[in-house]
Amino acid sequence: MSVPVSRRSVLRGAVLLGAAAGATTLAQVGGGNAHAAARVDQPVIANCATWGARPPSSAVSVVESRPNKIIVHHTAFPNSTDYSLAHAYANSRDIQNLHMDGNGWLDSGQHFTNSRGGQLTEGRHGSLYALLHGQTMVQGAHCVGQNSQAIGIENDGIYLDVQPPQALWNSLIVFCAFTCQQYGIPASQIYGHKDFASTQCPGLLHDRLPELRSAVAALIQ
Ligand SMILES: [Zn+2]
Numbered sequence: 001m002s003v004p005v006s007r008r009s010v011l012r013g014a015v016l017l018g019a020a021a022g023a024t025t026l027a028q029v030g031g032g033n034a035h036a037a038a039r040v041d042q043p044v045i046a047n048c049a050t051w052g053a054r055p056p057s058s059a060v061s062v063v064e065s066r067p068n069k070i071i072v073h074h075t076a077f078p079n080s081t082d083y084s085l086a087h088a089y090a091n092s093r094d095i096q097n098l099h100m101d102g103n104g105w106l107d108s109g110q111h112f113t114n115s116r117g118g119q120l121t122e123g124r125h126g127s128l129y130a131l132l133h134g135q136t137m138v139q140g141a142h143c144v145g146q147n148s149q150a151i152g153i154e155n156d157g158i159y160l161d162v163q164p165p166q167a168l169w170n171s172l173i174v175f176c177a178f179t180c181q182q183y184g185i186p187a188s189q190i191y192g193h194k195d196f197a198s199t200q201c202p203g204l205l206h207d208r209l210p211e212l213r214s215a216v217a218a219l220i221q
Contacts, residue, residue: 040177040219045112045120047128051089053096056107060126061139063148069189070176071143071150072209073110074164074202079157083117083167091156092121099141109141110152112175118167120175123154134182143196150191151179159203172205173212177219187217 075095080087096108103109111127114120122128126138131151142152153175155168164172176190190213192206193199205212 040174040181042132043120043171043174043178045122045128045131045175046085046089046092047122048125051092051121053093053108053122053125054100056125057100058106060107060124062126062130063137063139065137065149066135066183067137067149067151067185069146069150069185069191070179071146071152071191071193071196072172072202072205072212073142073152073154073193074159074205075113075154075156076158076201077156079162080116083115083165085117085119088113088115088117088119088121088156091115092123095123095154103141105141110154111138111140111142112151113154113156114168114171114175115156116165116168118165118171120171123152127151131179131182134184137183143193146196151183153179155202155205159205160200161204163204169208173215173219176212177216180216181220187213187220190216 075091077091077094092108092113095110095113099105099109100107107125108123110123112120112123124138124140130136130138137148137151140147140150140152142154143150153172155164155172157164157168179185180187190209192209193201194206
């Protein structure tokens with residue numbers, strides 16, 4: 001999926017040239033790689049150290065293969081109107097505490113978290129490293145039967161009868177596009193928790209999965 005920077009630079013230069021000449025089209029210049037300019041840049045994702053995660057209670061397992069899908073969740077925490085980065089970090093700590101102390105898990109169950117202000121954080125330790133390298137994933141604990149093949153993204157809040165803030169939605173699109181790109185996951189392989197379990201999660205976000213897939217596909221093509 002990745003295209004060398006030099007190739008992209010050449011393409012951009014050629015496109016500018018074509019525009020100046022008023023004749024050459026993007027399709028003619030770029031050929032089959034005309035979409036390379038739409039490549040998704042890495043969004044800011046705060047790692048565990050940045051938001052003050054506790055160490056895992058035991059070693060995180062690494063799955064030596066790429067995930068084949070993304071599963072969208074909501075946390076079911078109250079819908080806060082604090083959209084600050086500090087709140088996003090505090091929310092990540094709250095989730096980790098709940099998962100470790102309440103559920104008895106070794107660390108956060110999800111791989112990543114998206115706040116109502118649209119800030120992204122790493123969930124389970126090692127998830128960000130794996131994502132940036134694009135070849136492995138850490139074993140999660142967010143969806144029974146899918147934890148060694150699906151990246152789990154928790155969206156802060158509960159969306160059974162209200163829509164998420166636009167900032168959360170926009171951030172979810174970018175996160176999914178980047179993750180699909182890094183792992184070679186088709187945009188069609190973005191699901192909701194309720195597709196695999198008896199749950200209402202992720203609420204209205206599930207109704208919007210077709211919209212999400214389309215937006216992601218447009219970014220990664
Ligand atoms: Zn869920």
